[in-house]
Structure formats: C-alpha cells, structure tokens
Amino acid sequence: MAPTLEERTTRDQIRRNWWLSLPAxxxxxxxxxxxxxxxxxxxxxxxxxxxxxxxKFSTEGWTSxxxxxxxxxxxxxxxxxxxxxxxxxxxxxxxxxxxxxxxGFPTAWFIATREPxxxxxxxxxxxxxxxxxxxxxxxxxxQIIRTEGLLNTGLLKLGIISTPLQIxxxxxxxxxxxxxxxxxxxxxxxxxxxxxxxxxxLEAGYDxxxxxxxxxxxxxxxxxxxGIVAGSILVFIPCLGAYVTPRILGGGKLMMIGNFIELQFGxxxxxxxxxxISILLLIIVSIALVFYVRAINGENRxx
Amino acid sequence: xxxxxxxxxxxxxxxxxxxxxGELFLYNWGNYTSPDVVKKFEEKYGVKVTITDFxxxxxxxxxxxxxxxxxxxxxxxxxxxxxxxxxxxxxxxDLSKLPNHKNIAxxxxxxxxxxxxxxxxxxxxxxxxxxxxxxDYGGDINTSAIFLDPPAELQGKINVIPEMGDVMALxxxxxxxxxxxxxxxxxxxxxxxxxxxxxxWMSMDYSTVEKMGNHDYAATVDWNxxxxxxxxxxxxxxxxxxxxxxxxxxxxxxxxxxAKNVENAYLFMDFIMDPENAAGLSAFARYxxxxxxxxxxxxxxxxxxxxxxxxxxFKDKGHFVTTCTGKALEYQTAIWTxxxx
Amino acid sequence: xxxxxxxxxxxxxxATIAVAVFVLLYLPIVTLVVYSFNAGSSPSVxxxxxxxxxxxxxxxxxxxxxxxxxLIVAGFAATISTVVATMAxxxxxxxxxxxxxxxxxxxxxxxxxxxxxxxxxxxLIVFAVVRQWTGYSGLGYLILAHSAFCxxxxxxxxxARLESMDLTxETAAADxxxxxxxxxxxVTLPLLAPAIAAGAMLAxxxxxxxxxxxxxxxxxxQDTLPTYMLGQLRRAMNPDVNAISTILLGVTLVLLSLFxxxxxxxx
Numbered sequence: 008m009a010p011t012l013e014e015r016t017t018r019d020q021i022r023r024n025w026w027l028s029l030p031a032x033x034x035x036x037x038x039x040x041x042x043x044x045x046x047x048x049x050x051x052x053x054x055x056x057x058x059x060x061x062x063k064f065s066t067e068g069w070t071s072x073x074x075x076x077x078x079x080x081x082x083x084x085x086x087x088x089x090x091x092x093x094x095x096x097x098x099x100x101x102x103x104x105x106x107x108x109x110x111g112f113p114t115a116w117f118i119a120t121r122e123p124x125x126x127x128x129x130x131x132x133x134x135x136x137x138x139x140x141x142x143x144x145x146x147x148x149x150q151i152i153r154t155e156g157l158l159n160t161g162l163l164k165l166g167i168i169s170t171p172l173q174i175x176x177x178x179x180x181x182x183x184x185x186x187x188x189x190x191x192x193x194x195x196x197x198x199x200x201x202x203x204x205x206x207x208x209l210e211a212g213y214d215x216x217x218x219x220x221x222x223x224x225x226x227x228x229x230x231x232x233x234g235i236v237a238g239s240i241l242v243f244i245p246c247l248g249a250y251v252t253p254r255i256l257g258g259g260k261l262m263m264i265g266n267f268i269e270l271q272f273g274x275x276x277x278x279x280x281x282x283x284i285s286i287l288l289l290i291i292v293s294i295a296l297v298f299y300v301r302a303i304n305g306e307n308r309x310x
Numbered sequence: 311x312x313x314x315x316x317x318x319x320x321x322x323x324x325x326x327x328x329x330x331x332g333e334l335f336l337y338n339w340g341n342y343t344s345p346d347v348v349k350k351f352e353e354k355y356g357v358k359v360t361i362t363d364f365x366x367x368x369x370x371x372x373x374x375x376x377x378x379x380x381x382x383x384x385x386x387x388x389x390x391x392x393x394x395x396x397x398x399x400x401x402x403x404d405l406s407k408l409p410n411h412k413n414i415a416x417x418x419x420x421x422x423x424x425x426x427x428x429x430x431x432x433x434x435x436x437x438x439x440x441x442x443x444x445x446d447y448g449g450d451i452n453t454s455a456i457f458l459d460p461p462a463e464l465q466g467k468i469n470v471i472p473e474m475g476d477v478m479a480l481x482x483x484x485x486x487x488x489x490x491x492x493x494x495x496x497x498x499x500x501x502x503x504x505x506x507x508x509x510x511w512m513s514m515d516y517s518t519v520e521k522m523g524n525h526d527y528a529a530t531v532d533w534n535x536x537x538x539x540x541x542x543x544x545x546x547x548x549x550x551x552x553x554x555x556x557x558x559x560x561x562x563x564x565x566x567x568x569a570k571n572v573e574n575a576y577l578f579m580d581f582i583m584d585p586e587n588a589a590g591l592s593a594f595a596r597y598x599x600x601x602x603x604x605x606x607x608x609x610x611x612x613x614x615x616x617x618x619x620x621x622x623x624f625k626d627k628g629h630f631v632t633t634c635t636g637k638a639l640e641y642q643t644a645i646w647t648x649x650x651x
Numbered sequence: 652x653x654x655x656x657x658x659x660x661x662x663x664x665x666a667t668i669a670v671a672v673f674v675l676l677y678l679p680i681v682t683l684v685v686y687s688f689n690a691g692s693s694p695s696v697x698x699x700x701x702x703x704x705x706x707x708x709x710x711x712x713x714x715x716x717x718x719x720x721x722l723i724v725a726g727f728a729a730t731i732s733t734v735v736a737t738m739a740x741x742x743x744x745x746x747x748x749x750x751x752x753x754x755x756x757x758x759x760x761x762x763x764x765x766x767x768x769x770x771x772x773x774x775l776i777v778f779a780v781v782r783q784w785t786g787y788s789g790l791g792y793l794i795l796a797h798s799a800f801c802x803x804x805x806x807x808x809x810x811a812r813l814e815s816m817d818l819t820x821e822t823a824a825a826d827x828x829x830x831x832x833x834x835x836x837x838v839t840l841p842l843l844a845p846a847i848a849a850g851a852m853l854a855x856x857x858x859x860x861x862x863x864x865x866x867x868x869x870x871x872x873q874d875t876l877p878t879y880m881l882g883q884l885r886r887a888m889n890p891d892v893n894a895i896s897t898i899l900l901g902v903t904l905v906l907l908s909l910f911x912x913x914x915x916x917x918x
Contacts, residue, residue, distance in 0.1 A: 021749045028755050028759075031802050034732075034798055039761055039800065040758060040761055043765065046769055059375060078645075136676045138856060138899070139900055140860060144680075151678060195850075198845075198849060199845060203842070234811045244764055247766075259513060260514050261651075262651065267647070268766050273368045274473075274643075276639065288766065293764060337871070340881065341886045362871045362874055363879060365881045369867070377780075516885050517884075
C-alpha cells in the first residue's frame with residue numbers, strides 16, 4: 008500500500024531529525040560512548056598486578072561491588088562501605104541541587120528581567136568567575152572560609168561572632184564549594200527558559216487577583232519547568248562524580264563515589280571493580296533519566 | 311574569534327615544535343624539574359626539552375603502557391622501575407654512553423629495584439615522616455604516635471596526606487609489621503589503629519607546606535622536603551623520623567623502549583649525574599639526589615637541613631616503601647576504603 | 652518586543668538574592684586577583700604589593716604554554732560542541748515523539764553520567780591504538796575528547812529554550828513562503844541566540860576546568876593549566892599560578908568584549 012502524503016512527510020521529518028543529530032552522535036560515539044565498551048569488557052576481566060587488566064574472564068569485579076569477603080575472617084558480607092559512599096554522594100548531590108535551585112532561580116529571574124542590553128552584560132558577569140580554573144577557584148574559596156580567612160576576620164570585627172567559625176573540612180564547606188562550582192550550570196538553563204517567558208502572563212495572573220505566591224506557583228514554575236529540569240540534571244549528575252571539591256574543602260577525609268572509582272583505577276589497582284561500579288552508576292542514572300524524560304514529555308503532550 | 315584562535319594555535323605550534331633537529335620529551339612529576347638545569351642543558355646541546363607532568367605513578371604507568379606515548383624519559387618511583395622493566399617498557403642502559411654513571415653514590419648503586427643501576431639512574435630521594443609545630447607539642451616527635459596515637463595537644467589539628475602507600479607503610483611499621491605486610495594479625499591492628507585515630511585528625515590533604523607554615527595544622531604526615539619548606543616559612547615546624555620505622559622513596563629516570571630521541575636522552579641522563587647539575591635539581595625540588603660530590607654545590611640552607619641530612623641515629627630506621635601486590639595490596643585498599651567511607 | 656512591566660516582573664527578595672549571589676561569586680575571584688600581586692609567597696597573608704609572581708610566570712615557559720593550550724582546546728571544543736548541539740537540539744525538540752528520540756537524548760547526556768576517570772581510561776586505550784595507526788599526535792585528540800563531553804552542557808540550555816518556543820512564528824514565516832532555511836535563519840536562530848550563547852559559554856568553562864580526561868589524553872607538551880596544577884598539588888602551589896590565571900582572565904575578557912562589540916555592530 009502506498010504511504011499517504013502525511014506519512015511520507017512524517018518519515019522525512021524523522022529522517023531530518025536523525026541527520027541533524029548525527030554530527031553530535033558521531034562525536035559522542037567516537038570519543039565517549041564507543042570507548043565505554045572497553046570499560047564494559049574490562050569489568051569482566053581480572054585485575055593486573057600493577058594496574059591494568061589481565062585477559063582472563065572473571066565476574067569478581069561485579070560481585071565485589073555488592074558483597075565483599077571480609078579481609079580477616081573470610082566470611083562474605085554485604086559491601087557496606089560501598090553503600091555508605093554511594094549514599095553520601097547521592098545525599099550531597101541532592102542537597103547541592105536544591106540549594107543551587109534556591110539561589111539560582113532568583114538570580115536567573117533577575118538577569119532575565121533586565122532590559123535586553125543589560126541582560127547580556129549580566130549573563131557575562133555570571134560566567135566570568137568560572138573562566139578561572141576549578142582548582143584555583145576552590146583554593147580561593149578556601150582562603151575565604153578558613154579560620155583566619157576573610158569571612159571570620161570580617162565577622163569578628165563586626166562583633167557578630169566572638170570565636171572563629173570552623174567551616175573548612177566540614178560538610179558545610181563542601182556544600183558551599185559545590186554550590187559555587189555548579190551554580191552557572193543551574194542559572195544558564197534557567198535563564199534560557201525564563202527569558203522566553205511571556206511576562207504578559209504575569210499581568211493576566213495579577214489581573215485575576217492572584218497573589219504573588221500564587222503567580223509564582225501556578226504561572227511561573229510550570230512554564231519554566233524545562234529549565235529547572237535541565238539545570239537539575241546538569242548539577243546533580245556531575246555532583247555525583249565530583250572529587251576535587253570534596254577533597255580540598257572537605258579535607259578529603261570522606262570519599263565520594265568519584266574518589267572511590269579513582270582509587271580503584273589508581274593506587275587500589277583494581278580496574279575491573281572500578282569499571283563495574285562506573286557501569287552500574289551509568290545504568291542507574293540512565294534509567295532515572297529515561298523515566299524523567301518520559302514524565303516530562305508526557306506532561307508536555309497533555310498541556 | 312576563530313581567526314584569533316587559529317593565530318594563537320599557529321603561534322603555539324611554532325614555539326612548541328621549533329628546533330626539530332634536537333628534541334627530548336621528559337615525563338616527570340609536576341613542579342619537579344628545575345627550569346634552570348633544563349635551560350642549561352638546552353643551551354649546551356641545542357636540544358629542545360619538552361616537559362610534561364604526571365601526578366601519580368599509576369597514571370604515568372597506564373599512559374606509557376597504552377603505547378605510543380611519545381615520551382623518551384620517565385621518572386617513576388623505586389618500586390615501579392621493576393614494573394616498567396618486567397613489562398618490557400624500558401631499555402637497558404648502555405653505560406658506555408653515561409660517563410657520569412660513576413658519580414652515583416655507592417649506597418644508591420646496588421639498590422633493590424636495580425642492581426648495578428643498569429635500568430635507571432637516581433633523580434631525587436627523600437623520606438616520609440611527621441612534621442610537628444613545636445609550639446603546640448614539646449614531647450618526642452620521632453614517632454608515628456603523632457598521628458596514630460596523638461597526644462591531647464595535637465588532637466583535632468592533625469593532617470594526614472592522602473597517600474595510601476606512605477600512610478599504610480608508617481602504620482604497619484608502627485604496629486610491628488613491615489612494609490607490604492600480609493599477616494592478618496598485623497593488618498588487623500593497623501585497621502583498628504587507623505580507624506580509632508581518624509576522628510582525631512582534621513583533614514587528609516596535600517597542602518602541608520602552606521598549612522604547616524600558616525599554623526593551620528599542628529602536625530602532619532609529611533615528606534621531608536615539604537617539611538623543610540614549611541620550616542623556612544615558620545621556624546616552629548620540626549620534622550620527626552618515626553623510630554618505629556619511617557618511609558623512604560626514590561624517583562629514578564628510565565629510558566623508554568619506544569623512545570625516539572635516544573641519543574639526547576643519554577645526554578640528558580649523563581648531564582644530570584654531573585654533581586653540579588644534580589645539586590641544581592635538588593635546589594629546585596628540595597630533595598637529596600644520590601649523586602656523590604653534589605653536596606659541595608647544594609644551596610646553603612639545604613647543606614645542614616635536618617630534614618635533608620638524616621641524623622645518624624635514625625639512619626637505620628628508614629625502609630623503602632615498595633609497591634605492594636597481592637594480599638598485602640588487598641588489605642591496604644580495603645582498609646583505606648574503610649577509613650574513608 | 653516585550654512590554655516593560657517592572658511591577659509585575661518584580662518578585663520580592665529576588666533582586667536582593669541575585670545581588671548577593673553576584674557579590675559572593677566575585678569574592679574568591681577578587682581575592683585571587685589581589686593576592687596575585689602579593690609580595691610574599693603565602694597565598695593568604697598580605698605582604699605588600701609586587702609584580703614578582705608575574706615576572707616568574709612570564710619566565711616560566713611551561714605555565715605559559717599550558718595557558719595557551721588551555722585556550723586553544725577550550726575555544727575549539729566550545730565552538731564544535733555548540734554547533735553540533737544546536738543541530739541536535741533542533742532535531743530532537745518540538746517534534747512529534749519518534750522512535751529513537753529517547754535514545755538520542757540519553758546518548759547526548761551520556762558524558763554527564765560517567766565519572767571522568769572512566770572515560771579517561773577508555774580514551775587512553777582507544778587513542779593509543781589510533782596514534783599507533785596514524786602517527787598523528789597533535790591537539791586533535793584533546794579537542795575531540797573535550798568536544799564530546801561539552802556537548803550535553805551546550806545542548807541542555809538550547810533544548811530548554813526550544814522546548815516551549817512559539818511555533819507559530821515559524822509557521823507564519825512558512826506561510827509567507829519563506830524557505831525552511833530562511834525561516835530558520837531569520838526567525839528561529841535569532842530567538843535561539845541567547846540560549847546558544849549560554850550553551851557556548853558553559854561548554855567553554857567546562858573545557859577549561861577539565862583535569863582528569865586531559866591528564867590521560869594529553870600527548871607530550873600538551874599540559875593544560877589544570878593538569879599543570881594537578882602536578883603541583885602534591886608540592887606547594889606556586890602563586891605564579893594565580894598570576895597566570897589573572898592574565899588568562901584578562902585575555903578572555905578582552906576577547907569576549909571584542910566579540911561582543913563586533914556582533915553588536917553587525918546588528
């Protein structure tokens with residue numbers, strides 16, 4: 008049966024979509040996804056004595072993610088150290104995402120509601136601090152919050168506190184650092200979606216006697232949701248793998264999942280375990296992402 | 311913008327790859343190669359030296375092992391020299407091309423990882439011990455108890471460098487074992503001891519020079535060169551050699567099998583075994599170098615430094631921190647993970 | 652054009668928070684710039700004004716080369732990733748759901764989901780093989796690797812803006828017999844420009860920050876500022892790094908201002 012005209016245009020459309028996505032997919036396949044197959048293969052091999060792998064099949068990389076043999080009494084038990092590290096990473100990433108949204112939303116709103124020329128300027132202003140390198144920025148934050156740093160000196164002089172606050176090497180320091188580092192990843196997508204927001208809708212809302220809170224909840228939030236989603240993904244997922252910030256500001260006493268994987272590929276010399284954990288992380292995040300996208304798309308269709 | 315970038319890239323290409331008739335690619339720890347010594351070498355032989363940094367033995371080995379790394383010389387730590395040799399990544403040295411080979415100090419000639427120095431030449435060596443701010447604590451500092459069983463004055467103000475091999479070696483020796491111990495009794499004590507000590511630590515961080523200098527820390531596990539630099543900033547800082555056993559390490563220059571600039575590599579190796587140049591490397595990196603006769607050229611502040619010149623009474627307490635394998639490594643990784651979970 | 656309606660767009664407290672955010676964002680940067688002029692070697696105790704560290708940085712070829720390599724790689728990677736991400740966003744947004752759409756989405760976001768060290772090790776192995784085959788060892792590998800992990804950062808803001816952009820404008824253009832390309836060039840692209848700029852800036856910044864992948868992919872002489880600093884981490888950080896960062900900040904500022912002025916004149 009010959010396809011109808013409508014079917015044909017749809018098919019053309021889909022082909023066009025694939026062509027448009029092709030260059031990005033090609034780069035990603037060569038330099039990100041393809042090489043991951045190597046990692047998948049490595050997760051089923053035997054650790055080499057000095058790092059790397061031996062080409063002998065083994066599932067130990069995978070089983071040792073979940074259960075470990077106690078190093079002393081040789082009994083099998085749940086790998087609770089791995090779980091603790093995993094959970095801490097998730098928790099800190101969630102809090103960071105929440106905090107960046109909390110301060111990032113007003114900031115993005117502020118930028119988006121400037122007049123057009125000033126807007127570009129503010130946008131530049133928010134990214135400039137991030138043109139200095141992550142390590143240097145983290146050290147600079149450390150200079151400010153350390154015991155004899157700017158913050159404590161200032162607060163002492165103002166008489167707000169009488170003894171210096173111990174912030175460095177605490178979770179608070181890690182959170183401050185992570186919010187700082189990941190803030191633009193939240194603000195820029197938020198800005199992009201607020202900026203195309205039709206402010207007349209607000210007027211309509213107020214005309215209908217909505218309170219400010221109601222307008223925010225009922226009008227603004229639903230419409231900028233794509234921006235919130237994009238920002239949250241951009242902040243949450245890299246946070247999970249963060250290790251520079253926890254290491255420098257947190258004093259490195261507690262591992263995050265990124266540090267743990269790093270340890271396996273470095274001094275721990277257990278590449279298969281590192282590979283297995285990475286693939287597991289990838290699978291979990293992918294599944295979450297698929298559900299997320301489905302949910303968002305579903306809502307959009309209803310709207 | 312694009313044109314500007316292109317222009318800069320061309321510029322980089324012209325500065326980076328000029329003088330192609332004589333090149334040498336050195337792969338070394340970061341901030342560890344004296345620019346003055348390199349410049350002197352470049353001027354003497356007309357060879358352009360390109361230095362690339364690594365930050366851990368494991369990264370360096372992984373890169374070289376992957377193949378086509380493009381490097382000529384690499385500077386791995388003691389235990390790793392054998393690994394490079396066993397994996398067939400480096401070539402045996404032609405000693406006839408190294409007249410200065412005779413300058414290697416006798417104690418560094420027949421080392422455990424390279425008898426007769428046929429595969430590697432000394433670069434720098436040092437020890438891993440503890441630094442203490444003597445204003446905070448006046449007791450005996452020549453002990454690992456400083457961080458494993460800390461006196462009340464130091465508790466909560468102690469740093470431990472996040473270096474698994476070094477920390478494990480100190481702890482194992484403190485609890486009566488040896489480096490790379492694989493006896494469950496000893497390692498159990500190590501684990502319990504470390505877990506009990508950790509709440510008394512402030513952080514696990516590398517920046518000891520600055521933070522001991524600023525008095526942010528009262529004590530830290532430290533490398534001797536860092537300890538000296540901290541003391542130069544703050545005279546209250548003293549370096550202790552734990553009597554239970556402290557760590558020793560040495561970095562060595564090896565010649566890769568797939569090196570493209572072999573002749574220049576020999577020239578460079580011979581050049582840095584000249585006592586004056588060896589002292590030049592030390593003056594920059596702040597560690598000792600293993601070349602006889604270099605003392606005469608060492609900077610004044612290093613000639614008598616108690617961190618660099620090991621006091622006689624502690625000489626036999628140092629043990630090389632080798633690269634552990636098998637059961638010993640399994641213990642270490644598991645304990646290290648437990649410690650930071 | 653949008654109506655200027657300050658009263659409605661004003662949400663109480665938002666401006667205060669925004670200004671506070673800007674102040675806090677700049678605090679560390681200002682500290683960094685100020686201390687790059689410090690006479691002493693301590694990065695935390697002020698010991699008088701000096702250009703000492705600038706002189707040192709200027710004399711340090713390694714740090715200069717690292718700065719240049721950083722800029723080149725970030726410039727190319729940001730350009731490439733933004734172009735392909737824009738195309739991909741156009742292909743995957745505002746379409747009737749089609750088979751494979753979710754797959755594309757997940758593929759594009761893949762670099763976000765894998766810790767850097769994993770991609771780094773994988774790339775090391777793959778690129779070593781390519782290097783042996785081709786004998787090429789230039790900056791191409793770094794640029795390719797950086798372009799790949801920058802794609803999601805460029806893609807997401809663009810997608811976020813496209814997602815609820817007004818379709819009627821393009822339909823109107825099409826009704827007026829504009830070709831697909833004309834409609835895109837004259838209608839979609841200008842509307843999309845802020846998001847593209849945001850995406851490009853994110854990509855640039857992400858590339859400048861990358862340590863781990865660069866460390867594993869770099870060939871001899873291809874240290875970037877972050878890998879140079881990573882190498883210093885175990886020893887004390889030299890304040891000449893502060894100086895070079897300040898210079899780099901200045902250079903980027905000048906470049907961007909020029910770019911900004913140029914594009915404005917064209918409009």
